Amino acid sequence: MWRGSFTGALDRARADGVVAGDVDPGDAAHALVAQIEGTLSLARNSQDPDTLTVGARSLRRYLGSLRAT
Numbered sequence: 001m002w003r004g005s006f007t008g009a010l011d012r013a014r015a016d017g018v019v020a021g022d023v024d025p026g027d028a029a030h031a032l033v034a035q036i037e038g039t040l041s042l043a044r045n046s047q048d049p050d051t052l053t054v055g056a057r058s059l060r061r062y063l064g065s066l067r068a069t
Contacts, residue, residue: 002036003029010066020068028066035059 006029013019019028039055 002033005029006032017068019066023066031062032059035062 003026007025010019010023010025010028014021014023014025019025035055035058039052039059043049043051043055
């Protein structure tokens with residue numbers, strides 16, 4: 001469900017010129033879900049709240065890289 005939602009949002013953002021035209025919405029959605037799930041898993045296993053901070057910062061950077069110039 002997350003991948004479908006992210007794919008739709010990224011596709012609309014690409015059509016609106018917010019996301020770069022060469023971004024594949026399906027691939028980017030897959031990467032987003034993998035990154036979120038990975039960060040949550042690492043945080044749960046490590047019991048270290050800083051893991052969530054690092055994951056969120058990395059996710060913001062990735063999302064920023066998708067922006068149209």
